[in-house]
Amino acid sequence: MIKLPKTFTTTIGDTDLSLEFGRLAPQADVAVMARMGDTCVLTTVVLGDERDLGYFPLSVEYVEKLYAGGRIKASRWVKREGRPSEEAVLKGRLIDRSIRPLFPKSFKRDVQVVCILLSFDGEHSPEILAAIGTSAALHISQIPWRGPISTMRVGYVSEEGDEEAFIINPTEDVQDYSKLDLIVSSTNKKVLMIETMAEQVSEHILIEGIKHAHSTNVQIIEFIESIRKEIGKPKIEVVENEAVYNMKKTLKAKYASEIAILTQKYAARDDDAMVVKKDLVATVVGQNPEADPKVIADAIEDSLLDHVRTEIFEHGKRIDGRKLDEIRELKIETHLLPRTHGSALFQRGLTQVMAVATLGPTSLEQYIETPEGEATKRYIHHYFSPPYSNGETGRMDGPGRREIGHGALAEKAIMPVLPSKEQFPYAIRVVSEVMSSNGSTSMASTCGSSLALMDAGVPIKAAVAGISIGLMCKTDDDYVLLTDIAGIEDFAGYMDFKVAGTATGVTAIQLDVKNDGLTEKMIAETFEAAKKARGLILDQMGTVIQTPREQVSQYAPKVLMLTPPEDKIGEIIGSGGKTIKGIQARTGASIDVGDDGKVTISGTDQAAVDRAAETIKNIYREVHTGEVFKGAVKKILPIGAMVEFLPGRDGLVHVSKMSSGYVRNPGDVVQEGQEVQVKVVNIDERGRVNLTMMLDDDAKDSGGQRDDTGFRGAEHSDRRQRFHKTDRFHR
Missing domain, CATH: 3.30.230.70 (GHMP Kinase, N-terminal domain)
Structure with missing residues (x-):
């Protein structure tokens, strides 16, 4: 156990990497806080008891804490972090795959590695820090391990006309522009693990990227080696299992043909493979009563794999008869x-x-x-x-x-x-x-x-x-x-x-x-x-199938995406969602407005989707003078009627624009809910739309021209004259 905190620092490119030992988790065999920028990962390693499970009982846990990014879980009922996310599982696997090959095969004691993300700055990769911290912790511990290793991320940027460039340890924002996300774990001589996603890059670029990663890894490995020289613990000696080794020699000398038959059955996944194996174990036990049946079974498993290797190296023959570069049917x-x-x-x-x-x-x-x-x-x-x-x-x-x-x-x-x-x-x-x-x-x-x-x-x-x-x-x-x-x-x-x-x-x-x-x-x-x-x-x-089918399945939803102006989103949704709900009810399509302002329309009926899309487009489309629409009368006013000529968009039909004849009461011409055809007369400086129900360009209005607003009659001489005549008659 390290008694006093001690920090070691090196540089990767332009970024400092620090490893602090001994401050946190004092009861762990080794605990190291790795830091780059403001990203911090605590890695602990604990050695447990021996358990012969037939495999090495190594577990690597990568734990993400939301507080690392200053966040509280969004759920209203559950605020505690739950089971590991898929991303956390994948990061744990990445570390496991990097370190597992370097443990002795006969070492069967529990080893648990726990990496906890404590602080995240949004720039530096926590999984890279966790992998480096794990390597350092294992290397200075008493656990037998043939490290150290290092893990590094490499990006690749290539724009037309620009020089190609590999980027070592790219920050998150730089990685967004990279055509390559390459993670490489290696010793100072060889590559142990690769994880990559790439935008159809060539093998040559990948090989060069691996070289860059390995070169940087060598520097970090030298750094970790220097730490072990100062604070490292003596390693536990591992004794190889001689019993299995000796039994393998016996099987090779006396049961070679049985091993060959059993190997073929395993390769072909024959139903009786396990029965044949049990019979072979019983036969060997009968002739070697002092032998442990479990040792015999383990030796048989190893001998099967040895037989596969021998056939390839000595006879150039794969167990299923294929050539070395042949793909199965x-x-x-x-x-x-x-x-x-x-x-x-x-x-x-x-x-x-x-x-x-x-x-x-x-x-x-x-x-x-x-x-x-x-x-x-x-x-x-x-x-x-x-x-x-x-x-x-x-x-x-x-x-x-x-x-x-x-x-x-x-x-x-x-x-x-x-x-x-x-x-x-x-x-x-x-x-x-x-x-x-x-x-x-x-x-x-x-x-x-x-x-x-x-x-x-x-x-x-x-x-x-x-x-x-x-x-x-x-x-x-x-x-x-x-x-x-x-x-x-x-x-x-x-x-x-x-x-x-x-x-x-x-x-x-x-x-x-x-x-x-x-x-x-x-x-x-x-x-x-x-x-x-x-x-x-x-x-x-x-x-x-050579190319994708031209149409999606008849059973798949039909989806359209619109990008309306930001200032029109409110009009599309409407007060309390009234407009968007109305469109959905009329068309049968589903409509979703995303946080980015994009409107997604979906439904199994393409015609319904198209109708909904056209309706929404009409909400934010520009309206021009002279356009004709079919709309519904929404409200009757003393001076005319309000007509919804597009979803969520109303215009005024002034009483003077309802008919070529005199209209005393707008309610005598139209009723609320009635569908009418209207034409755009003009749009005033406040965006208000003035409409007319007189669609014939040659038709003369009953009262001259309206004023600029269109919401009040501009000239009333004709109406006044008619009014005066009527007034004199009554008198």
């Missing part, structure tokens, strides 16, 4: 479901995903509350992987971290090709239903999403496909890349390098490794293999 369909807005089935080998697209008005966008503020999300991708997709039983709870992560990756891959809200004013949700899982369902979800969106008539810029590349290696120079890895190859291999994109360039990347990282050469060759495979998949997708 593809099966592609669209328009599977009759009433959904868009659907597709994408199958690669035994991996099968059905994607379903649903369209809605922009009022159905997802609202997200973060320390930075409230935001909306227009494109939503949800990924579901139920137990039956693996031929298993299990609980059907909400989405887990893996499902959230896979859905987010497919979402990232599609977002760069979506049309703008102005081009396609819809909220879009895609659901990936994993029907069968045997490797790279996230990339199958990406392909299925692209197909479903085109089937739904969403005018995406280009089709998107994705592929996963695996790695088998003995050394950094002796390795093999595998295109389209199946499930057992994923378990046996050392990387899962997912690349999605169009024929033009890459839109998303996700890299996870199980070794100490990838060299620059490995990364470059992986990009090359992924590009080749992506092209083949896109070609086959194109044989099913």
